[in-house]
Amino acid sequence: MFTNEFEFDETITTILDDKGEHEDVQFSIGDNEVWIRQWCETLGRHEFICMSHKMFYEMQEALKHPAGLYYVKT
Numbered sequence: 001m002f003t004n005e006f007e008f009d010e011t012i013t014t015i016l017d018d019k020g021e022h023e024d025v026q027f028s029i030g031d032n033e034v035w036i037r038q039w040c041e042t043l044g045r046h047e048f049i050c051m052s053h054k055m056f057y058e059m060q061e062a063l064k065h066p067a068g069l070y071y072v073k074t
Contacts, residue, residue: 029056 005012010030017024023039034056036049051059058072 029053 001016001018003014003016005014010028013027013029015025015027023041025036025038028035028037032053034051034053036051037046039045040047054072054074057074061072062070
């Protein structure tokens with residue numbers, strides 16, 4: 001299950017674990033970069049990853065391919 005929220009300067013997508021085994025994962029997609037965050041119970045804070053839009057696109061494309069090295073033309 002997921003939610004999409006459209007703000008003035010970003011889109012926020014939250015992926016929820018239907019079984020409640022994992023913390024939600026949130027994508028914040030702005031004009032220049034993509035942030036991914038997930039709550040870490042051990043540390044008591046969110047863990048963040050920041051990437052470019054191209055890197056985010058390539059991450060999505062990687063899920064569609066078998067093992068190997070790929071170059072994405074843009």
